[in-house]
Amino acid sequence: xxxxxxxxxxxxxxxxxxxxxxxxxxxxxxxxxxxxxxxxxxxxxxxxxxxxxxxxxxxxxxxxxxxxxxxxxxxxxxxxxxxxxxxxxxxxxxxxxxxxxxxxxxxxxxxxxxxxxxxxxxxxxxxxxxxxxxxxxxxxxxxxxxxxxxxxxxxxxxxxxxxxxxxxxxxxxxxxxxxxxxxxxxxxxxxxxxxxxxxxxxxxxxxxxxxxxxxxxxxxxxxxxxxxxxxxxxxxxxxxxxxxxxxxxxxxxxxxxxxxxxxxxxxxxxxxxxxxxxxxxxxxxxxxxxxxxxxxxxxxxxxxxxxxxxxxxxxxxxxx
Ligand code: DGY
Numbered sequence: 001x002x003x004x005x006x007x008x009x010x011x012x013x014x015x016x017x018x019x020x021x022x023x024x025x026x027x028x029x030x031x032x033x034x035x036x037x038x039x040x041x042x043x044x045x046x047x048x049x050x051x052x053x054x055x056x057x058x059x060x061x062x063x064x065x066x067x068x069x070x071x072x073x074x075x076x077x078x079x080x081x082x083x084x085x086x087x088x089x090x091x092x093x094x095x096x097x098x099x100x101x102x103x104x105x106x107x108x109x110x111x112x113x114x115x116x117x118x119x120x121x122x123x124x125x126x127x128x129x130x131x132x133x134x135x136x137x138x139x140x141x142x143x144x145x146x147x148x149x150x151x152x153x154x155x156x157x158x159x160x161x162x163x164x165x166x167x168x169x170x171x172x173x174x175x176x177x178x179x180x181x182x183x184x185x186x187x188x189x190x191x192x193x194x195x196x197x198x199x200x201x202x203x204x205x206x207x208x209x210x211x212x213x214x215x216x217x218x219x220x221x222x223x224x225x226x227x228x229x230x231x232x233x234x235x236x237x238x239x240x241x242x243x244x245x246x247x248x249x250x251x252x253x254x255x256x257x258x259x260x261x262x263x264x265x266x267x268x269x270x271x272x273x274x275x276x277x278x279x280x281x282x283x284x285x286x287x288x289x290x291x292x293x294x295x296x297x298x299x300x301x302x303x304x305x306x307x308x309x310x311x312x313x314x315x316x317x318x319x320x
Contacts, residue, residue, distance in 0.1 A: 014036055014038045014053050014054050015034055015036035015053065015056065016036065016038070016055070016056045016057075016314065017037075017038050017040065017047065017051065017057050017058070018037065018040075018057075018059075019039070019040065019041060019059050019063055020039065020082070022082055022303070022307035022310065022311070023304050023306075024303070024307045024308065026308050026310070027307065030311040030315060033315055034318065038050050042063040043063075051069070051072040051073045053075060054073055055075050055077045055318060056080065056318055057073070057079045057080070058079075058082065058314065059080070059088075059089075060081070060082050060083070061085055062088075064089075065088065065089050066090055070090060070094070070099065076097075076099050077099060078099065078313075078314060078317035078318070079094065079099060079100070080102040080310045080311075081101070081102070081103050082104065082310055083103060083306075084103050084105050084108055085103070085219060085220065087219060087220040087221065087249075089101060100317050102310060102314060102317065103310075104306040106309075107302060108296065108297035109165050109168045110302075111298070112245055112297055113168035113171075113172055114172075115245055115271060115292070115296045116165075116217070116245045116269075116271075116296075117169065119243050119270075119271065119290050120152075120215070120269060122290045123267040123268075123288065124150045124241060124267070126147045126148075126149045129147055130147050150239075150241075150266065152173070152176055152177065152212075152213070153177035154178075155178055155179070156178065156179045156180075156212050156213070157178040157181070157211065157212070158181050158182065158207045158210060158211030158213065159199070159214075159215055160182070160183055160184075160207075160214070160215070160216045160218050160224075160227075160246075160250075161182070161184055161218030162184040162192040162201075163184075163217065165246075166184075166217030166218070167193075169215055170182065170194050170199050171194065178213070180194070180199040180200075181202050181207055181210060182199045182201055183202060183203070184218070185218070185224070204227075205232070205235055208232055208233075208235035208236055209236075210237070211237070212237060212239075212240055214236060214242050214243070216245070216246040217246055218250065219246070219247070220249045224249075225249050226249065226250070227250050227251070228251035228255075228256075229251075229255060233252070233255050233259055234259075234264075236264070236265065239263070239265075240265055240266060241265075241267045241268070241269070242256060244269070244270050244271065246272060248270075248273040248274035248275070248276065249274050253273070254280075256268060257280070257286060260286055260288065260289070261286070267290075268286070268288065269289070269291075269292075270283070271293075271296050272296075273294075276294060277293065277294075
């Protein structure tokens with residue numbers, strides 16, 4: 001617990017309680033401003049003891065907090081999460097108690113959109129199989145029909161969500177020649193600026209019917225949980241590709257798996273799963289998949305920027 005006891009701080013006086021260090025110097029700097037900062041693993045006894053005095057918590061997306069946790073934190077003013085997603089936090093309880101939530105919106109947009117594109121191109125150009133063939137030593141040289149993939153130019157990409165990441169992904173697939181359509185929860189009326197004049201908003205069912213590629217870029221909320229159920233997934237065109245860099249809970253993984261085995265879904269690229277890191281073992285042997293371990297924001301630059309934004313937000317909340 002690297003800050004604990006440095007200045008003789010007792011667990012009774014913890015003001016900032018973090019479950020992990022973050023990438024870059026920012027949490028150390030925060031510790032210089034608030035010597036009553038303690039880093040202790042989530043749910044460890046030190047962490048539990050720190051809750052009584054904590055005014056700020058810093059948590060990771062893999063560590064869900066509950067309303068019962070908040071009951072143990074009478075002094076809590078702010079929760080900072082090292083993520084843009086806040087679905088692991090008791091949002092309504094925080095609101096009713098006046099506890100601020102600080103997330104990392106804005107700084108992981110490009111990194112996540114890049115990874116979604118990586119998944120898409122890896123799938124459609126069969127990168128996994130090509131790599132495996134080369135490494136196997138069995139590659140016999142160029143052949144007219146070796147590992148033919150699927151071209152994307154002229155095809156349609158459906159995007160769920162019109163937030164910064166969805167829009168950044170839209171610009172990327174537009175640049176490779178795809179037609180872009182999107183759906184969001186806001187309703188038809190609100191115009192969305194995609195930066196380039198590319199995207200048409202469609203009702204969800206219509207969007208699904210037209211999407212040769214479907215990429216998820218919406219948060220996991222009560223509205224989007226299980227949104228892509230069997231019935232909705234059935235609307236996708238035969239052979240559609242599905243990309244998820246948002247949250248696993250938005251789609252019905254079992255239904256996706258079945259449609260993939262039937263060939264109705266042409267390929268699936270996943271960076272997120274319903275029960276991370278405990279994947280349904282069927283994914284490990286499923287055909288036409290690219291599976292990554294929740295790497296959307298995982299660049300050095302992005303993780304540093306996230307840490308800075310988070311620590312600045314915590315400091316500001318404590319000082320005002
Ligand atoms: C987030 O920020 O919510 C991503 O899932 C991880 O960076």
